[in-house]
Amino acid sequence: MALEDDMALLERVALFRAMDRDALRLLAFSSETRRLRAGDTLFRKDDISEYGFVVASGAITLIDDDVATAIVGPGTLIGEMALLSETRRPTTAIAREASVVLRVSRQMFRRTLEEYPATAARIADELRRRVQEMSADLAGVKERLRRIGADPDRREG
Secondary structure, three states, X not given: OOHHHHHHHHHOOHHHHOOOHHHHHHHHHHOEEEEEOOOOEEEOOOOEEOEEEEEEEOOEEEEEOOEEEEEXXXXXXXXXXXXXXXXXXXXXXXXXXOEEEEEEEHHHHHHHHHHOHHHHXXXXXXXXXXXXXXXXXXXXXXXXXXXXXXXOOOOOO
């Protein structure tokens, strides 16, 4: 894929949308294109993660304990947490069909944030907003559980 195509693909991802053009260009330039055949394994559950993957084409199935938990397609970032810190993969990812992914390294993502502090601040704001949304969603779930008598704070003695 051409650099402009890679940049356009990265811009489809909410996390990267906050980046300015130069930062996005650096990240796209340093990313690697991987082509997968149907059935190829992108990574396995519990692997140590060093990369995030943006699906450019095709479809990737995410599997946890032999159960498909999601099928993701173009514009999806797989392994966002891998860009932020070392972690283990929570699922196995297998190409459902011939697919192309853009591999983004944590090392380069961090370097980009260091070189573009305004971009880093915007990404921090985006992550903070998402954590707040998740907290509000969880509070709503807790309230619904409380209403049906399944209060998660209530302990049985």
